[in-house]
Amino acid sequence: MSLARPILLLFALIAGVLAGPAVAQSDPDTLRPLINELADGKYDQTQKQIEALAATGDPAVAPALEALGEGDLYVRKSDGLVFITKKDGKGYKLTDPLTLETAGEAGRREVSKIKVNNKLRRVIRSALGSLTLRAPDPEVRRQAAEAIFKAQDPDGIEALDAALAAETDVGVRKVMEEARAAAVLNSGMDEAQKLDAVQTLSDMGNRDALSLLLATQASTEGAVRDAAGRAIVKIEKSIAAWDAAQNIWYGLSLGSVLLLAAIGLAITFGVMGVINMAHGEMVMIGAYTTFVVQELIRTSAPGLFDYSLFIALPLAFLVSGAVGVAIERGVIRWLYGRPLETLLATWGISLVLQQAVRSLFGPTNREVGNPDWMSGAFEIGQMTITYNRMWIIVFAMLVFTGLMLVLKKTPFGLYTRAVTQNRRMAASMGIRTPWVDALTFGLGSGIAGIAGVALSQIDNVSPNLGQGYIIDSFMVVVFGGVGNLWGTLVGAMTLGVVNKFLEPYAGAVLGKIFVLVFIILFIQKRPRGLFALKGRAVEA
C-alpha cells in the first residue's frame, strides 16, 4: 500500500494531464453521471459503480477515482454533484473531477464525504491500474503495470491480458508480463499457469522478483514450490554478481577520486621527490576557483552555467599552478635534498593557504552546483550509475592519459625526466634545471587544481577540503610506488575497490582503518611500493 501510493499518485497526475480534451476518449457529459452516481448507495453498489467507471477505459476518470481512494471525493448536498475537495480553512475548495477546474468553495456542512473501505480501495487501485494500462503514453502504461506488480493484484490479470493483446511496445510488454506473473502467483490459478509465472519472474532476476518468489515458496507446495526454490537460487546468484559489479563500479569511482587527488602528488612527490603537504590545498584552490567561476556566471551570464566546469578547468589549472610555482620558487627550492624540512615548510604553507581561504570565503561550505549533464543517473541491468561519478571516472582517465603524454612525448616531459634521473648531467646538457623544477612543480599543482574542479562536484567545498585527501593521496603514491605514474593508477584503483568491498562487512570507518593498516603492513614488505623503480635513479 505504502509503496504503491506515490506511484498511483504519480500516474494519477499524469493521467490528469492527459485528460485534457486532446486525448479524452469519451465525452465528459457521458462520464459525469457515472461519477455523480458514486455518491449513492452502499459499499457493494459503489464497487459496481467503480467497475463501471473503469470499464469506460477513459483516463479522465482517474483523478476522481484517485481522490475517492484518498477520501477526498465529496458530494454537494444541494445538487448531488460530486467534487474533488481540499480542506481550506473552515470550508473546502471544490475541484471539478473531470475538467480539474476549480468550482468554488463550500462550507463544512454543505458537502459530505463519499466513504470507502479497504476492499473498495483495492478495487479502486486495480481500476486505476487497468485504466492506465491502456493510456496512450507508454511510460504511463509501464508505471501502471509496475503498480500492479507491486500490488500483486489478481483482479488485474484480466486487464493485463487485454492490455497485452494490444501492446506493441516491447519494453512495456515485458513489464506487463512480469506484472501478470506476479498477479498469477497471488491468485488461485492452476499449477501450469503458476509455473509459467515463476519462470517469468526467474528471468526477471532482480530483488523484487526475489521477494515475490520467497513469498511464493513459503505459501505454496509441490512443483510450484520447487520451481520457486530453483528460481530463488538462480536469482540470488545473479544478484550477487550484480552486487559485485556495483561494488567494483563504486570502487573504481572512489579510485578515480583518489587518482585525481594523488596524481599531482605523484609528480611533485613521485617524480621530483618533494614532499608537498600543501598538495591538498592546491586541490582546494581548484575547487574554490570553480566556485568563483560559477558565481561570476550566475551573476553575469546564467546561460553559460552548463559550461562552467569547462571554463573552470583551465582557470583552476592556472591558479593552482601559479601558486605552485610561487611556492617552489619561494620556499621549496631552498630545501632540495632536505625532505623532512620540506615536509614541515609545506605543512606551514598549507596552514597559511587554508586560513587565507577561510578569511576570503568564510569557514562554511560553499555551494558549487552540478551542471545538468552531471546530475541524474541511469541503469545498466541492476546497477545504478550516476552521471557525476561516471564523468569523474572518464575525467580521471583523461587527466591520466594527458599527463602521461606530456611526460613521455613533449620536450618538457623529456627535460623533467632528465632532471629527475640525473640533475647534474641534465644541467651539463644545457637544461635549465631550476626552471624545469619550477614548471614541474607547477604542473603537479595545476593537476591538483583540476582535480579540485572535479571534486567540487562530489564533495563539500570548504577550507578543509584538501585535508581530507592529503593522507589518502600519500598512501596511494607510496602504495603504488614512488616515481611511477602507472603505479599511482593501479594503487588508486586497488585501494578504491578494496575499500568498497570492505565497507559492507566492516562499515565505512573500519574499512578505511583496515586499508590504512594494510598499507602500513604493505610498506613493511615492499618499502618502495608496488612498482618500485630500479637502478641508479632510486639512490639519487
Add this chain to the structure above:
Amino acid sequence: MMSSFLFRAMDTRAGIFLALMAAVIILVPAGNLLVPEGSPFHVPTYAVTLMGKYLTYALLALAVDLVWGYCGILSLGHAAFFALGGYAMGMYLMRQIGTRGVYGDPILPDFMVFLNWKELPWYWYGFDMFWFAALMVVLVPGLLAFVFGWFAFRSRVTGVYLSIITQALTYALLLAFFRNDMGFGGNNGLTDFKDILGFDIQADTTRAGLFAASGLALVLCFLLCRAITRSKLGKVLVAVRDAESRTRFLGYRVEHYKLFVWTLSAMMAGIAGALYVPQVGIINPGEFAPANSIEVVIWVAVGGRGTLVGAVLGAVLVNFAKTWFTAALPDIWLFALGGLFVVVTLFLPKGIVGTLSQGWSALRQRKVSADYEAGSDEPPAPPQSPSAPAKIHPKPAASRLPADAEAQPAE
C-alpha cells in the same frame, strides 16, 4: 654507576634549566596557594592549569626531540602516543566518578549507560586502580610503538616514508576512536571527571599538585634523555641519524637502537598525555589529529632540534604564543603558525637554542683567535673548547655535543 650516569647528564646548560624548573615547580604552586588573592604575586588557578598544560606539552616535545633530534626519526604520529596515555588516565578518572555520574551507575561510565551497554568491556577492567592505570599509561603507548617500530625499522622504512606511515597510524587511530562502539566515548571522548586519587580535581591544591607532578616528570625525563644522549648509546643514535648505512656497516644493530629510543619516546609521550588529561579535564579523539603531531614537531624545530632544552623552550614559547594569539587575534594564529613553519625551516634550521649556542661559540672562537693575533707569533693552538669552529650555514661539522650538531641526516 648510577651517579656517573647522572653526572654525565649535567653541564652548565642543564644546570640552568634544572634550576629554572625547580624555581617554577616551587614558586608557581606557592604563588597560587600561599600568596593571598589580592597580591600582585598571586598566581590565578587558571594560570597554574595553563602552565601545567605547557609543561606536559614540553614533555611531549622532549619525547619527539629524542627520536627526531638525536635519531633522525621524524615522527608525525607522536600525538597518538600522547592521546593513548591520556585515554588510559581518562579511563581511570571515569571509573573514579562512580555513582556521581548523570545516570548514577556505579560501574558503567555515563556514555555506556547512554549507549545501553549492559556490562563493562574487558579492556576497561582494572582501570579503577590507579597503579594499573599508571602502568597502562606507559605500557599501551610503549607496546604500540614497539610493535610498530619492530615492523618499520626491521624492514628499513626510513625518512619520509616512515613519517607518512606514522601519520597514517595516528589517522587510523583517530578514525577508530571516533567510533562509538570502540567503547571510549566516541566523538565526545571522556570528560566530566570528579577526582583523582581521592582529591577533588577542581580544587586549587590538586591543580597545584598536578602542576608540580608535571614539572617533576619533565625534569626526570629531561635527565633521562640527557643521560641517554650523552652516553655511548647516544653517540650511536647520532651516528644512526647522520649516516645510518655506515653505522650498520660498522657492526651496530641499527634497528635495535632505533627501536629502543622510539619505544622510550612513546612512553614519555604517554606520560605527558596522562598528566595532560586531568589538567584540561577532557580527552577526545581530536587529540589524535595528524595536525597535532606536526605541531609538536614545529615546537621542537623552533626551540632547536637536537637540543633537549630547546624542545622544552619551543613547546612553551609556541604554546604561549598560541594562547595569546587565539585570544587576541584568532584569525592571525594559523597565519602565524604556518609562517613559523616556513621561517624556521628556511632561516632558523637550528632553532633558537641551536642558533644561540652556535653564535656563542663563534664569538668565543673569534675572541681566542683575536687574543692570539694580538699576542705573539706562536701558531694558534687548537681551540680550548672542543666545540667545532662555527662554520657558516648550512653544514656544520660534527661537534662536541650532539646537542650542537645539526648535520643533515643522511637520507
